[in-house]
Amino acid sequence: AQSVTQLGSHVSVSEGALVLLRCNYSSSVPPYLFWYVQYPNQGLQLLLKYTTGATLVKGINGFEAEFKKSETSFHLTKPSAHMSDAAEYFCAVSPNFGNEKLTFGTGTRLTIIP
Amino acid sequence: EPEVTQTPSHQVTQMGQEVILRCVPISNHLYFYWYRQILGQKVEFLVSFYNNEISEKSEIFDDQFSVERPDGSNFTLKIRSTKLEDSAMYFCASSGPRTGTFEAFFGQGTRLTVV
Numbered sequence: 501a502q503s504v505t506q507l508g509s510h511v512s513v514s515e516g517a518l519v520l521l522r523c524n525y526s527s528s529v530p531p532y533l534f535w536y537v538q539y540p541n542q543g544l545q546l547l548l549k550y551t552t553g554a555t556l557v558k559g560i561n562g563f564e565a566e567f568k569k570s571e572t573s574f575h576l577t578k579p580s581a582h583m584s585d586a587a588e589y590f591c592a593v594s595p596n597f598g599n600e601k602l603t604f605g606t607g608t609r610l611t612i613i614p
Numbered sequence: 615e616p617e618v619t620q621t622p623s624h625q626v627t628q629m630g631q632e633v634i635l636r637c638v639p640i641s642n643h644l645y646f647y648w649y650r651q652i653l654g655q656k657v658e659f660l661v662s663f664y665n666n667e668i669s670e671k672s673e674i675f676d677d678q679f680s681v682e683r684p685d686g687s688n689f690t691l692k693i694r695s696t697k698l699e700d701s702a703m704y705f706c707a708s709s710g711p712r713t714g715t716f717e718a719f720f721g722q723g724t725r726l727t728v729v
Contacts, residue, residue, distance in 0.1 A: 532716060543705060543722040544657070551716060590657060599645040599709045599716060601670060604657040 504605035519578040523591030533574040620721035637706030647707040
């Protein structure tokens with residue numbers, strides 16, 4: 501069984517400030533981990549993923565995340581927030597078999613303060 | 615860039631009516647999924663489909679739901695008799711061959727409103 505916990509349903513940061521969105525997972529098998537972004541009235545777009553190899557993964561739009569097995573975490577960061585980053589962010593986990601269902605967290609709504 | 619396409623973008627239906635939500639997955643993908651997102655809640659898995667059969671389904675996916683790949687390109691979700699609580703955004707997703715990147719590509723969603 502797998503689950504994802506996203507701490508903070510709403511996060512507000514000032515433009516130019518560090519973005520940190522937290523994700524912790526529980527998995528009975530080695531996981532694949534994903535971050536998806538959902539802009540208003542749009543679908544889910546993959547930001548980045550961890551499958552194997554390097555634990556620090558870089559994604560689109562300047563985002564990155566680090567897989568920390570000892571902490572069962574996969575936090576999403578961006579050094580400098582832009583107004584265009586305002587969206588809902590979902591962390592998701594799947595078993596490491598490939599092409600398995602995703603289990604999503606409850607999402608974090610990111611607001612950027614001008 | 616290839617994408618998953620869903621139609622319609624928004625559907626309003628009366629309670630008790632049947633609805634069919636349509637999806638065109640990415641052409642070389644072999645695995646297909648439906649998820650739903652009730653307003654303000656998280657995205658939930660409904661069903662996965664591979665090799666022309668359901669590979670896994672959630673407890674949400676009861677006898678009112680069915681999926682089909684009628685013609686090798688479309689992938690449909692049918693809700694036989696809609697209830698108010700079926701109102702949600704429904705997302706179709708597909709993922710590729712086993713040696714691929716294992717990431718699921720999502721469509722833009724169909725917002726279903728049951729009145």
